[in-house]
Each structure stands twice: as structure tokens, then as C-alpha cells.
Amino acid sequence: MSKPTAKVVATAQLSVERTTDLDDHDIAELCEATDAAIIEGGGFGWVEPQGRAALERHFRGVMLVPERELFIARLDGMVVGSAQLVRPHRNNEAQAFAAQLTHAYIAPYGRGHGLARLLIQKVEERAAALGHRVLNLDVRETQATAIALFQTLGYIRWGVHPAYARVRGQTVAGEYYYKLIEPGRGRRTGPMVPGTP
Ligand SMILES: CC(C)(COP(=O)(O)OP(=O)(O)OC[C@H]1O[C@@H](n2cnc3c(N)ncnc32)[C@H](O)[C@@H]1OP(=O)(O)O)[C@@H](O)C(=O)NCCC(=O)NCCS
Numbered sequence: 001m002s003k004p005t006a007k008v009v010a011t012a013q014l015s016v017e018r019t020t021d022l023d024d025h026d027i028a029e030l031c032e033a034t035d036a037a038i039i040e041g042g043g044f045g046w047v048e049p050q051g052r053a054a055l056e057r058h059f060r061g062v063m064l065v066p067e068r069e070l071f072i073a074r075l076d077g078m079v080v081g082s083a084q085l086v087r088p089h090r091n092n093e094a095q096a097f098a099a100q101l102t103h104a105y106i107a108p109y110g111r112g113h114g115l116a117r118l119l120i121q122k123v124e125e126r127a128a129a130l131g132h133r134v135l136n137l138d139v140r141e142t143q144a145t146a147i148a149l150f151q152t153l154g155y156i157r158w159g160v161h162p163a164y165a166r167v168r169g170q171t172v173a174g175e176y177y178y179k180l181i182e183p184g185r186g187r188r189t190g191p192m193v194p195g196t197p
Helices: 025-039 052-062 115-129 145-152
Strands: 014-017 068-075 078-086 097-105 133-141 156-167 170-181
Touching: 014 115, 025 052, 025 078, 025 097, 052 068, 068 115, 078 115, 097 115, 115 133, 115 145, 133 145, 133 156
Parallel strands: 097 133
Antiparallel strands: 014 068, 068 078, 078 097, 133 170, 156 170
């Protein structure tokens, strides 16, 4: 009888971090991941690949905007995706409780490992820690994987915009979602929606 052979299962290392400074190596990987995701079908704003220089300007700009926070996702240390948390302007006191999750994507070569789920959870945790109680997002109705993911994470669709985006000459509808998030560190500020816990 032959001896059973040991089976080595390599587990991908997933990580997500909020960043305010990226070195040249990381920004190169981020730009490559972004263009790869755009070429594969986009779904997060851009339609055409932008190239390294334009994307680097974009991300360096994002990191300078006070209301924006940039999160990057790594697979085995390599940057393969990102997302942004957009906080309301300071003059918008009435909506200070709500933030926006936007520009979330993982490059095709980083997908299927659970990174998008982790990325969104980290953005939610950060929004909660900052005191936000609602996270809003919108997505093209063609982004079936993203929509399925948002729904499993508890996002509630409240509207559809029939003229949301234009992609290669076609109008694409968009879906609007929100999620109530728990305040950080067990702080209670009362129900956000009357009649809910
Ligand atoms: C949506 C997207 C971010 C998912 O990235 P990902 O890292 O592969 O996602 P995950 O591995 O975290 O998987 C999340 C869930 O989607 C499911 N999923 C992933 N790819 C799938 C596919 N091709 N078909 C069906 N389900 C899929 C997974 O099973 C997982 O569900 P589970 O956690 O219940 O098992 C990625 O496909 C993407 O970048 N798409 C284009 C950009 C986009 O649409 N962004 C959203 C607009 S802001």
C-alpha cells in the first residue's frame, strides 16, 4: 500500500490598509491594477484605461483631499485593488452621519480570494470609527458580481437611476444602496431610521 502524500495548500495572504502615502512601487502596482480592472470592464467610473501617469496623478490627488480616504487591497503583498471612503463636506452638518463608499474594485488577477469583501468591511469599520452611521454607494446595474456582494453584506437598494452612466455610447442604469452601520466602540446614538433598533 502506498503512503499517503502530504498535500500542501498555499493560502493567499489578504490585507487591506488605509493609506496616505504610497511609495513608487506600490503606486505602480495600484495603477496597473486599476487599468487592468478598467480593461476587464470597469464599473467604477472610468471607461477607458488611463495609463500610469494619469492614474498616479489621480491617486496622489485623492490622498490630498481631506474628505477622501484611500484603501488599498493586497494579495500576497501586491497591490491589486482599492476603494475610497468619501466623507461629507464640513458645511453639510445635516448629512454628517453619512459617508460614501466609492471606486471599489479588485484587478482580475486578484479576484476570488475574498479581498473585495475584506476591503468593504474595512471601509465600513473606518466609517463607523469616524462616527458615521450610514454608508451610501451606487453601482452600474451591469456589475452583477459587485451587486451580489453588496447585497450579501447587507446593503439595501433604495433606488434605480435609469440614466446613471454612459458606456461606449450606451446609457446604463445605476442602482443606489445604503447600509446602516453600527457606531464604533459600542457608542449608541439612537436609531437612524425611526422604528428600527
Ligand atoms: C466586484 C469585485 C470587487 C469583487 O472582487 P473579489 O475580490 O473577486 O470579490 P471576493 O473574492 O471578495 O468575493 C465576494 C463575493 O462575490 C462572489 N463572487 C466573486 N466573483 C464572482 C463571480 N465571478 N461570479 C459570482 N460570484 C462571485 C464570491 O463568491 C464572494 O461571495 P462569498 O463571500 O459569499 O463567497 C470585482 O469583481 C470587481 O472589481 N469588479 C469590477 C468593479 C466593480 O464592479 N466595482 C463595484 C462598483 S463600485
